[in-house]
Amino acid sequence: MKLIPIHAGHFSCDGGALFSVIPKPLWSKVYPADENNVTKLTLRCLLIDAGERKILIEAGVGDHYPEKVKRNNGHEEVDALPKSLAAHGYTPDDITDVLFTHLHWDHCNGAVINDGENYRLLFPNATHWCGKVQWEHSKISNMRERAAYYPEILNFLKDEGNMQLVENDGELFSGVSVRMFDGHTPGQMIPFIEFDGKTYVYMSDLIPTAANVPILWLASYDLYPVTSMEEKESFLKEASKKNYVLFFEHDFYNECATVEWTDRGVKVKETFKL
Known part of the structure; x- marks a missing residue:
């Protein structure tokens, strides 16, 4: 098996959105913002090369948006994903499986190519996977979250991308298992x-950056913040005890980290590249 980080571009968000109720004098010490309070984020996929299976976790945002949307979200490098795959010796045709942690735009829309008239699959030979609860939720989400879903793209993935809906925690492939979390x-x-x-552990939006490791340092994007805190606390106790390596999808500055539990709660033990 090989684990290979795959770059799918960069984007940005407001620092207050990334750290919610945490005051800027605290979070800005560990995660910088510019003069407009904008923080840099990245889109970091993970390729699991398991021989016959080539499993890609996440697919970035793709190129489906007018210039105003790209400018407001700091979205760059719309073709970064296939370029990064090529730099590591792979093509989109090589990918056998694509795992979506959830169906927000920045996690799955890049699996679909928009040529202006038609949609096409970026990974035509792949089976696409997501949680069944998330798929059903994407159809009924409230107005606060609804803008994060693109129904036409999701329906195309379901109809043409052999989308498989995962119902339970457990092993999907040899050496790769999944667990469901509901706070975000x-x-x-x-x-x-x-x-x-x-x-x-591929952190997705459970813990988007190393700076979000402290239990209370939630992003405003979490639909159910109390649930997020409870899930984070339980997971991070386990991660510190078992010395998990946390792989961050969105952290512009840190790729991986380990954590430790102290008398003052959880903290980052060390950061490093995969």
């Missing part, structure tokens, strides 16, 4: 990868 959005599917004697 119902049915967020977090992958756990057993590799080289360690467990690597």
Whole structure:
């Protein structure tokens, strides 16, 4: 097995959105913002090369948006994903499976190509996977979250991308299991990868950056913040005890981290590249 970070571009968001009720004098010490309070985020996918299976976690945002939307979201490099795959010796045709942790625009829309008239699959040979609860939730979400879903793209993936809906926690592939978390959005599917004697966890929006590790440092995007805190606390106690490697999808500055539990709660132990 090989684990390969795959770059799918960068984007940005307001620092207050990334850290919710945490005051800027605190969070800005560990995660910078510009003069407009804008923070840099990245779109970091993970390729699991398991021989015959080539499993890609997430697919970035794609190129479906007018210039105003791209400008407001700091979205750059619309073709970064296939370029990054090529730089590592892969093509989109090589990918056998694509795992979506959830169906917000920045996690799955890049799996679909928009040529201006028609949709096409970026990964034509892949089976696409997401949680069943998340799929059902995407159809009924409230107005606060609804803008994060693009129904036409999701329906195309379901109809043409052999979308499989995962109902329960457990192993999907040899060495790759998933667990469902509901605080950020119902049915967020977090992958756990057993590799080289360690467990690597793809954090998605459960913990978007290393700076979000403290229990109270939630993003405003979480639909159910109390649930998020409870899920984070339980997961991070487990992660510190078992020395999991946390792989961050959105952290512009840190790719991976381990954590430790102290008398003052959880903290980042060390950060490093995969």
